[in-house]
Amino acid sequence: MQTSARALTLSLLGRRATAPSITALMRMALETPGLLSLAAGFTDNASLPVTAVAEALRRVASEAPDRGYLQYGTNAGRPGLRVGLAERLLRQDGRAGEADYPTERARWAERIFVTNGSQQALYLAIQTLCDPGDIILVDRPTYFVFLDLLAGLGVEARSLPVDSTGRIDAEALRAMLKAMRADGSRQRLKAVYFIGWFSNPSGRSLQAGEGRALAEVLRAEDCVVPVIEDAAYRELGYEAGSASARAGVLSDPAWDGFPRLYCGTLTKPFATGLKIGFGVCDHDGWRAAMLHVKGHQDFGSGNFAQALLEEAITSGAYDEQLAVLRRVYRAKRDALNQALEAGGLPALGWRWAVPAGGLYLWLEGPAGLDTASDSEFCRACLREGVLYVPGALCHGDVPPRHTVRLSFGVLSPEGLAEAAARFCRAAKAIGASLRGA
Numbered sequence: 001m002q003t004s005a006r007a008l009t010l011s012l013l014g015r016r017a018t019a020p021s022i023t024a025l026m027r028m029a030l031e032t033p034g035l036l037s038l039a040a041g042f043t044d045n046a047s048l049p050v051t052a053v054a055e056a057l058r059r060v061a062s063e064a065p066d067r068g069y070l071q072y073g074t075n076a077g078r079p080g081l082r083v084g085l086a087e088r089l090l091r092q093d094g095r096a097g098e099a100d101y102p103t104e105r106a107r108w109a110e111r112i113f114v115t116n117g118s119q120q121a122l123y124l125a126i127q128t129l130c131d132p133g134d135i136i137l138v139d140r141p142t143y144f145v146f147l148d149l150l151a152g153l154g155v156e157a158r159s160l161p162v163d164s165t166g167r168i169d170a171e172a173l174r175a176m177l178k179a180m181r182a183d184g185s186r187q188r189l190k191a192v193y194f195i196g197w198f199s200n201p202s203g204r205s206l207q208a209g210e211g212r213a214l215a216e217v218l219r220a221e222d223c224v225v226p227v228i229e230d231a232a233y234r235e236l237g238y239e240a241g242s243a244s245a246r247a248g249v250l251s252d253p254a255w256d257g258f259p260r261l262y263c264g265t266l267t268k269p270f271a272t273g274l275k276i277g278f279g280v281c282d283h284d285g286w287r288a289a290m291l292h293v294k295g296h297q298d299f300g301s302g303n304f305a306q307a308l309l310e311e312a313i314t315s316g317a318y319d320e321q322l323a324v325l326r327r328v329y330r331a332k333r334d335a336l337n338q339a340l341e342a343g344g345l346p347a348l349g350w351r352w353a354v355p356a357g358g359l360y361l362w363l364e365g366p367a368g369l370d371t372a373s374d375s376e377f378c379r380a381c382l383r384e385g386v387l388y389v390p391g392a393l394c395h396g397d398v399p400p401r402h403t404v405r406l407s408f409g410v411l412s413p414e415g416l417a418e419a420a421a422r423f424c425r426a427a428k429a430i431g432a433s434l435r436g437a
Helices: 012-016 021-031 050-063 079-092 101-111 117-129 144-152 170-183 208-220 284-297 303-315 317-342 376-384 413-436
Strands: 112-115 135-138 156-159 189-195 227-230 260-265 277-281 360-364 403-407
Touching: 012 144, 021 144, 050 303, 050 317, 079 101, 079 112, 079 260, 079 277, 079 303, 101 112, 101 277, 112 117, 112 284, 117 144, 117 189, 117 227, 117 260, 117 277, 117 284, 135 144, 144 156, 170 208, 189 208, 277 284, 303 317, 317 360, 317 413, 376 413
Parallel strands: 135 156, 135 189, 189 227, 227 260
Antiparallel strands: 112 277, 260 277, 360 403
8 A cells, every 4th residue: 555645733632652562572581482482461261251151141141131231322431330449448548337337438439430441540540630741750660651651641750769779768759749849840750659559569568667657758749630440459458457557648547637539440450452441530630630631532432242241250259269360370370489589690690579470470680690681691681582661761850770570470380480590590690690790
């Protein structure tokens, strides 16, 4: 087909747009025969709930002879699903036994809007808050796909300062905000974003004291800006009660007065292909703006997938699948962790914490090692036939170049053992060259 010679001028957004980092990783995985991927955060294929989804469809079809589940839905999402989500969140935040529970359930259901995965909720949040040049504070390290989202919208990410244990450093944050006020960038600060449970990429969870300290510093420095809590992995803690270990930002009184958005998903804890997430926003104007923009984009997320998930939650199939996934991912975590230890990685100077949930191990290599995507270490891993996410992608400022994210979601325990062996061989080869240098 002959293309037109006429010049095309893209919008500012179109000119800023670059391929997300994840697409390059996926391309390498697809184009390299025999490659074992520890990169993409996909879920376990063998444990997808085929029987539960088929049974949910049977029940939905029998209970809705008008076939409304195959029709368009509302922009905010199915009312029954939103009530079910409100009930789950109130239970997780320890509020189901309160005297005003029915009133709160109705209020939270009204604040919920259903999205095409939690990623859409994040995108809507930034679209409605930020203009190019604005600033968002983020975890250190943080979800690298969110960083790509910010870059595509022309928004600057700055990492929250942390101490040697990876916890938020309140005093360093105070100094950072004072410096931002002095240099004039404080007025461009539009929101704070953090991952509450079993972070992608680090696997760590925010502690209650950390959240309170963060809110206190922001309030003291007159930075009562919108706060976004990403709870994509909240329900993937390996212990059944781990989702309730800390109340979310919506129920924590430390955040009273801040505009709050809580983003969750029903895909990773059930079936990723259904691609349904949600947001809960306590600020009426912000929520309305997000729904307006969402209406322009899709005027309602897939009603069919919502109907299946509503039925799965109501019937208990959702929680049964969660119990399966907790066992599966705990076993996979152990398989990868044990294989890395058996491969001699700690003796080479590598360190990592074993997470209590989620899908990832966050590794810190020895000083002097470069694990970035253009590094000799990355090339050595590709030669060995294993792929990882360079940790440098996961920072909103000058990143350390010796960190790695490994995902154990996709491969079998046997595949994880082989991938770990390949990773360790590459680490030994590059370690030997570093010592020789």
